[in-house]
Amino acid sequence: xxxxxxxxxxxxxxxxxxxxxxxxxxxxxxxxxxxxxxxxxxxxxxxxxxxxxxxxxxxxxxxxxxxxxxxxxxxxxxxxxxxxxxxxxxxxxxxxxxxxxxxxxxxxxxxxxxxxxxxxxxxxxxxxxxxxxxxxxxxxxxxxxxxxxxxxxxxxxxxxxxxxxxxxxxxxxxxxxxxxxxxxxxxxxxxxxxxxxxxxxxxxxxxxxxxxxxxxxxxxxxxxxxxxxxxxxxxxxxxxxxxxxxxxxxxxxxxxxxxxxxxxxxxxxxxxxxxxxxxxxxxxxxxxxxxxxxxxxxxxxxxxxxxxxxxxxxxxxxxxxxxxxxxxxxxxxxxxxxxxxxxxxxxxxxxxxxxxxxxxxxxxxxxxxxxxxxxxxxxxxxxxxxxxxxxxxxxxxxxxxxxxxxxxxxxxxxxxxxxxxxxxxxxxxxxxxxxxxxxxxxxxxxxxxxxxxxxxxxxxxxxxxxxxxxxxxxxxxxxxxxxxxxxxxxxxxxxxxxxxxxxxxxxxxxxxxxxxxxxxxxxxxxxxxxxxxxxxxxxxxxxxxxxxxxxxxxxxxxxxxxxxxxxxxxxxxxxxxxxxxxxxxxxxxxxxxxxxxxxxxxxxxxxxxxxxxxxxxxxxxxxxxxxxxxxxxxxxxxxxxxxxxxxxxxxxxxxxxxxxxxxxxxxxxxxxxxxxxxxxxxxxxxxxxxxxxxxxxxxxxxxxxxxxxxxxxxxxxxxxxxxxxxxxxxxxxxxxxxxxxxxxxxxxxxxxxxxxxxxxxxxxxxxxxxxxxxxxxxxxxxxxxxxxxxxxxxxxxxxxxxxxxxxxxxxxxxxxxxxxxxxxxxxxxxxxxxxxxxxxxxxxxxxxxxxxxxxxxxxxxxxxxxxxxxxxxxxxxxxxxxxxxxxxxxxxxxxxxxxxxxxxxxxxxxxxxxxxxxxxxxxxxxxxxxxxxxxxxxxxxxxxxxxxxxx
Numbered sequence: 001x002x003x004x005x006x007x008x009x010x011x012x013x014x015x016x017x018x019x020x021x022x023x024x025x026x027x028x029x030x031x032x033x034x035x036x037x038x039x040x041x042x043x044x045x046x047x048x049x050x051x052x053x054x055x056x057x058x059x060x061x062x063x064x065x066x067x068x069x070x071x072x073x074x075x076x077x078x079x080x081x082x083x084x085x086x087x088x089x090x091x092x093x094x095x096x097x098x099x100x101x102x103x104x105x106x107x108x109x110x111x112x113x114x115x116x117x118x119x120x121x122x123x124x125x126x127x128x129x130x131x132x133x134x135x136x137x138x139x140x141x142x143x144x145x146x147x148x149x150x151x152x153x154x155x156x157x158x159x160x161x162x163x164x165x166x167x168x169x170x171x172x173x174x175x176x177x178x179x180x181x182x183x184x185x186x187x188x189x190x191x192x193x194x195x196x197x198x199x200x201x202x203x204x205x206x207x208x209x210x211x212x213x214x215x216x217x218x219x220x221x222x223x224x225x226x227x228x229x230x231x232x233x234x235x236x237x238x239x240x241x242x243x244x245x246x247x248x249x250x251x252x253x254x255x256x257x258x259x260x261x262x263x264x265x266x267x268x269x270x271x272x273x274x275x276x277x278x279x280x281x282x283x284x285x286x287x288x289x290x291x292x293x294x295x296x297x298x299x300x301x302x303x304x305x306x307x308x309x310x311x312x313x314x315x316x317x318x319x320x321x322x323x324x325x326x327x328x329x330x331x332x333x334x335x336x337x338x339x340x341x342x343x344x345x346x347x348x349x350x351x352x353x354x355x356x357x358x359x360x361x362x363x364x365x366x367x368x369x370x371x372x373x374x375x376x377x378x379x380x381x382x383x384x385x386x387x388x389x390x391x392x393x394x395x396x397x398x399x400x401x402x403x404x405x406x407x408x409x410x411x412x413x414x415x416x417x418x419x420x421x422x423x424x425x426x427x428x429x430x431x432x433x434x435x436x437x438x439x440x441x442x443x444x445x446x447x448x449x450x451x452x453x454x455x456x457x458x459x460x461x462x463x464x465x466x467x468x469x470x471x472x473x474x475x476x477x478x479x480x481x482x483x484x485x486x487x488x489x490x491x492x493x494x495x496x497x498x499x500x501x502x503x504x505x506x507x508x509x510x511x512x513x514x515x516x517x518x519x520x521x522x523x524x525x526x527x528x529x530x531x532x533x534x535x536x537x538x539x540x541x542x543x544x545x546x547x548x549x550x551x552x553x554x555x556x557x558x559x560x561x562x563x564x565x566x567x568x569x570x571x572x573x574x575x576x577x578x579x580x581x582x583x584x585x586x587x588x589x590x591x592x593x594x595x596x597x598x599x600x601x602x603x604x605x606x607x608x609x610x611x612x613x614x615x616x617x618x619x620x621x622x623x624x625x626x627x628x629x630x631x632x633x634x635x636x637x638x639x640x641x642x643x644x645x646x647x648x649x650x651x652x653x654x655x656x657x658x659x660x661x662x663x664x665x666x667x668x669x670x671x672x673x674x675x676x677x678x679x680x681x682x683x684x685x686x687x688x689x690x691x692x693x694x695x696x697x698x699x700x701x702x703x704x705x706x707x708x709x710x711x712x713x714x715x716x717x718x719x720x721x722x723x724x725x726x727x728x729x730x731x732x733x734x735x736x737x738x739x740x741x742x743x744x745x746x747x748x749x750x751x752x753x754x755x756x757x758x759x760x761x762x763x764x765x766x767x768x769x770x771x772x773x774x775x776x777x778x779x780x781x782x783x784x785x786x787x788x789x790x791x792x793x794x795x796x797x798x799x800x801x802x803x804x805x806x807x808x809x810x811x812x813x814x815x816x817x818x819x820x821x822x823x824x825x826x827x828x829x830x831x832x833x834x835x836x837x838x839x840x841x842x843x844x845x846x847x848x849x850x851x852x853x854x855x856x857x858x859x860x861x862x863x864x865x866x867x868x869x870x871x872x873x874x875x876x877x878x879x880x881x882x883x884x885x886x887x888x889x890x891x892x893x894x895x896x897x898x899x900x901x902x903x904x905x906x907x908x909x910x911x912x913x914x915x916x917x918x919x920x921x922x923x924x925x926x927x928x929x930x931x932x933x934x935x936x937x938x939x940x941x942x943x944x945x946x947x948x949x950x951x
Contacts, residue, residue, distance in 0.1 A: 200354065758856055
């Protein structure tokens with residue numbers, strides 16, 4: 001990518017010809033086909049109009065540029081070539097005789113790049129391993145794999161080939177290839193079906209590009225190759241097979257290989273349980289007891305008294321190896337002391353094989369002086385490789401040229417009731433004898449094995465396995481008889497059956513709820529276990545990986561485990577405790593043999609008591625334990641619990657938080673409201689729609705009420721419900737809204753009243769009664785100077801004029817101190833004939849109060865501005881301080897205006913009219929005079945015949 005290619009066009013002629021350049025992207029069609037051809041320069045008129053000699057350059061969508069060097073007369077130059085520019089370019093000259101076209105095939109090549117993932121991996125034995133090889137480059141690639149520098153030979157699998165995917169497989173490996181359409185990358189996947197020790201090592205994915213095997217190279221037309229560092233590969237299985245065949249025959253030359261690349265992956269063996277990889281001597285096919293058992297025959301008569309047994313084991317991590325003779329352990333650190341150098345073992349690493357050990361056991365019977373003691377060294381030799389992942393062994397029978405005999409067996413180890421038990425018969429001699437078992441009950445009844453379905457003979461009857469041992473049935477003598485030719489021998493094994501403790505039934509899982517619930521369990525045996533046995537309780541919290549023993553007599557604690565041991569009424573003489581048993585027991589159990597232990601939890605708490613509660617009983621024979629998983633039933637809990645009562649003021653914005661404690665129930669918050677008409681709780685969505693979004697629930701569960709109104713519901717419920725259907729019970733909290741109304745005054749209007757009339761001025765105050773109050777204030781109306789007089793509180797039961805009839809602005813003054821508030825009657829008497837008693841009265845009126853001023857007979861001095869001032873506990877300003885509301889009204893007292901004064905010498909008389917003028921009255925009666933009435937009578941008429949007209 002980035003190179004420049006120029007396609008020439010030359011004609012031997014004295015004329016200059018115009019040419020058309022075409023590009024055909026697909027190289028699969030022939031040059032004679034005009035299908036999918038793209039014109040690279042615009043056509044020119046036949047008359048040759050225009051010079052056409054200027055350079056013509058245009059940029060393709062993928063970034064490369066096409067340039068006509070001499071306009072319509074010259075070569076085609078491709079600048080900054082890309083893979084998308086590949087195809088056929090044809091040049092056609094415009095001439096009446098039409099010259100034959102010149103066709104170029106442009107192939108854009110890209111270096112091959114290979115990337116293998118994963119680069120390094122640790123693989124466990126037996127796992128499926130995949131290595132992906134991503135190959136980029138152009139043209140087609142040949143891909144193959146190397147393992148430790150050796151070619152992996154994998155043949156095609158016809159079952160996996162379809163479309164753009166190809167599958168190759170062998171018995172152990174398989175390959176899947178996926179090719180993208182067009183010129184894209186190729187992904188090939190090497191699959192190791194079951195990773196083994198042989199598969200560890202270095203894998204290489206090798207990709208090669210061969211020019212000779214490119215299908216586009218078969219054309220006889222000229223071709224131009226441009227090399228690009230970017231890659232868009234394409235590959236096909238036939239090409240890969242062809243090049244692979246040429247590589248195998250050595251036919252690939254240096255010219256054929258245009259480019260190659262490789263990627264590397266390192267596979268390291270992970271966990272691998274021990275397995276035997278080699279055994280010497282090789283197991284005999286005639287001995288069918290097990291394929292891993294070989295035989296060695298030593299004879300003094302033939303002078304064959306030395307033997308070496310070799311076993312090789314592979315494992316990761318490396319195993320520990322021990323040797324056994326007839327299941328008796330041999331010293332694995334060197335020479336066996338008891339055998340006086342007769343048997344020597346060694347363990348070394350295998351230098352040829354990773355993760356492997358070689359163990360050898362050398363036997364030299366030349367050091368045994370009396371031949372009669374030779375039989376002690378015969379029997380089965382077994383090398384065992386052990387790791388935490390498992391074990392493996394290799395076995396060899398050492399046969400001796402001695403009479404047939406059976407090795408004595410220690411029968412002191414008892415069988416455990418309810419489990420299986422193996423009895424073994426160890427033979428020594430010059431061959432493999434035939435073995436037979438009998439059971440002898442009470443020294444009388446002899447039964448041939450197998451007696452019932454629980455008896456199984458293994459390893460050619462060398463092992464008698466008794467399944468589900470029963471004390472009453474299986475406690476007996478067992479005789480093993482060996483027969484080899486005319487030689488016989490037998491041995492008797494006495495089987496004793498002991499009872500390991502078996503715990504009575506306890507629940508595996510106990511689902512509980514928190515709060516006041518309690519639990520009580522007893523840890524006791526349900527069988528007649530061998531005494532002494534010891535029982536105790538253990539507890540492992542859910543968030544811990546360690547169990548703690550629960551001792552008795554712990555200080556009382558509501559959340560503690562209360563442990564107590566039951567008294568043993570018929571305790572026999574205490575049996576001694578072995579040291580091995582003592583090490584298994586916690587100290588507080590030593591003094592409580594054969595005692596049932598109880599555990600009690602009075603107040604269950606999830607944080608303290610969720611976990612595994614285990615009953616464990618141990619005796620000399622074995623142990624038993626029963627875990628009880630204590631789990632708490634998921635419950636819904638509030639993280640933020642809303643208040644049961646919410647005080648809110650009218651027109652206030654409030655939000656009520658309600659959140660759930662996170663749990664596996666994935667709780668949801670759902671708000672509902674109470675429909676006062678039916679009393680039912682309904683979904684909040686309908687209320688949200690009805691209030692135009694004024695009441696709604698946020699995503700976090702918060703209830704929002706904007707601009708609280710008196711018509712809003714008074715009761716809401718916050719429901720906590722699980723997201724999915726479970727046994728958990730939904731819980732809810734009721735929130736009662738207490739809507740408080742601040743004091744407000746009904747609107748007041750200025751009033752006019754006639755002097756001398758009876759009049760009441762009423763202030764109606766609505767609002768909650770909590771500290772609700774209302775008062776009247778008055779001030780004279782300012783005249784001329786524009787300075788308002790101060791407001792004076794009317795707080796007496798009656799109001800008297802300070803100077804009746806005077807023009808003093810102190811129109812309404814508080815009653816004289818001679819009449820205290822307690823002497824209501826005296827105040828009312830003084831005001832008799834002027835004001836009604838209780839001129840300032842207060843009374844309740846529904847949800848509010850009325851403050852009323854009562855006037856018995858209005859006078860001019862009552863003309864003033866009156867202010868009703870009210871408030872309750874819920875009238876507050878922004879700082880939370882108490883604030884008042886007020887309404888101002890003007891009371892105008894209207895009286896009869898004064899007489900008018902005619903202006904002297906103002907009358908004028910004509911033949912048809914008479915006119916005269918007068919002055920307005922000195923006092924207009926506190927109201928603007930709107931009209932005058934003139935009353936007159938004719939001189940020759942009676943005085944009673946008056947006429948009037950409006951002026």
